[in-house]
Amino acid sequence: MDLQESFINSPDHHRIPLLSWAPQTPTAVLVIAHGMAEHAARYQPLAQWLNQHQVAVIAVQHRGHGPHCPDADLGHYADKRGWQKVVDDLQQVVVHARKQYPDLPLTLFGHSMGSFIAQAFTQKYGDQIDNLILCATNRVDKPKLRASLVLVRSIKALRGKRHRSRLIDNMTFGTFNKAFVPNRTSHDWLSRDPQQVDRYLKDPLCGFSCTAGLWSDFIGGMLDINPRVWRKDLPVHLLAGSCDPVGEMGRGFSRHVTNLRAAGVKVASERLFEGARHELVNETNADEVWHHILNCLRPETHSVTE
Template sequence: MTYSESFLNAPDGHQIPVKTWHVSAPQAVLVISHGMAEHAGRYGALANWLVERNVQVIAVEHRGHGPSCPEQDRGHYSDQNGWQKVVSDLHAVVQHSRAQYPQLPLTLFGHSMGSFIAQACAQAHGEDLDNLILCATNRIDHIHLRTSQLLINAIARLRGGRHRSHLVDRMTFGAFNKRFSPTRTSHDWLSRDAKQVDRYLDDPLCGTSCTVQLWCDFIGGMLAISPRKWRKDLPVHLMAGTDDPVGEMGQGVSRHCDAIHQAGIKVASFRLFPGARHELVNETNAGEVWQHLLDCLPLDAPLEPAGLSQP
C-alpha cells in the first residue's frame, strides 16, 4: 500500500491537487469529493481502510482548499466562473482515474459541498461514472436558495467577491451548531465524536470562512442541479445522519431521495444513520458507516475474507 500526491493541469493553468492511495490489485475505484472548509487529507483513515479491501482511492482537492492553496485564496473558488471550474476539476480527476483503471468500476463519492459538485459532475458527465454516492447532502430548496442568493449577491456587490461575511457564517455554520445547544465548541454539529471535532478545530486547513463569491458560486451551482437531467441508469446511493442539520435532520435528504426517484433515476440505496451528525465518516459509528460505503461499491471480483483492521 502506497500513497502519492500529484497534480493535473486545468485549462486555465490551475494545478489540480490529486491524492491517491494505491493498492496492488484493485477491484474498484473510488473518487472522493470533499466538503467545504476541509480538505482531502482528512479522508486518509477511510482510504487506508478501503485500500486494505482492494479499493483504489483517489481524492481531489477542490479550489480554495488544502495545503497547496495560498492562504489568501482559502475559501475562494475563483474570481470568475468558480462553480464551472470546480466541476471541471472534478471531471478531470474522474477522467484521469478512468484512464488509469479503464476496466474497473468507478464510483464518485461526494460529501456535503462535495456531494453537490459530484451531482453537477454526474449531470454533465454521467457517462464517465458507474456509481454515485451522496453523503451528507440535502434537497435543492429553490425558495430558500434563491432568497439566500439575493442577500449574498447584495453583499458581494457592496463589499466585493472576496469579502468574508460574518453574517453568512452565522446563517450557515452558526445556525447548524445552535441545534446542539448547549455546545462545547463552535462545530459540535460535525460529529458526536469529540476527538474528531477537536481534530477539525486544531487543523489550520479546516474551518476557513469562505468568501461571498464562493457562496454565490455554490448556490448558483446547486440551483442548476436537476436529477431529471441525469443519466437514467446511473445507480445513486444516499447516506446521511438523522441529526445532520445540513440534511434538515434527515428530512431534506429524504426529500432529495424522493426527487431523484421521481426523476426516473435508480436509487440503489438510501440509509439514515440514527443520531449521526454531519461528518458520517468521522462519527462514533464510523466502522458501520465505512462498511456501508464499501457495500455500495460495485466490485470487479469477490473480496477475500480477512481479519482486517477496523476504524
C-alpha cells in the same frame, strides 16, 4: 497503501492537487470530492481501510482548499466561473482515474459541498462514472436558496467577491451548531466524537470562512441541479445522519431521495444513520459507515456485514 500526491493541469492552467492510495491489486476505484472548509487528506483513514478491501482511492483538493492553496485564496473558488471550474476540475480527475484504472468500475463519492459538485458533475458528465454516492447531502430547496442568493449577491456587490461575511457564516455553520446547545465547541454539529471535532478545530486547513464569491457560486450551482436530465441507469446511493442539520435532521435528506425517484433517477440505496451528525466517515459509528460505503461500491461481489 501509502499516500501519494500528484498534480494534473486544468484547461485554465490551474494545478489540481490529487491524493491517491492504491492497493497492490485493486478491483474498484473511488474518487472523493470533499466538503467545504476541509481537505482531501482527512479521508486517509477511510482510504487506507478501503485499500485493504482492494479499492483504490483518489481524492481531489477543490479550488480554495488544501495545503497548496495560497492564504489569500483559501475559501474562494475563482474570480470568474468558479462553480464551472470546480465541476470541470472533478471531470479532469475522473478522466485521470480512468487512465490509471481503465478496466475497473469507478465510483464518485461526494460529501456535503462535494455531494453537490458531484451532482453537477453527473448532470454534465454522468456517462463517465459507474456509480454515485452522495454523503451528508440535502434537497435543493429552491425558494430558500433563491432568497439566500439575493442576500449573498448583495453582500458581494457591496463588499466584493472576496469578502468573508460574518453574517453568512452565522446563517450557515452558526445555525447548524444551534441544534446542539449547550455547545462544547463551535462545530459540535460535525460529529458525536469529540476527538474528531477537536482535530478539525486544530487543523489550519479546516473551518475557515469562505468568500461571498464562493457562496454565490455554490448556491447558484445548486440551483442549476436538475436530476431529470441525469442518466437514468446510473446507480445513486445516498447516506446521511439523522441528526445532521445540513440534511434538516433527516427530513431534507428524505425529501431529496423522494425528489430523485420522482425525477426518474435510479436510487440504488438510501441510508439514514440514527443519531449520526454531519461527518459520517468521522462519526462514532464510522466502522458501520465505512462498511456501508464498501457495499455501495460493489454490492454484487461483497456481503459485508453492516
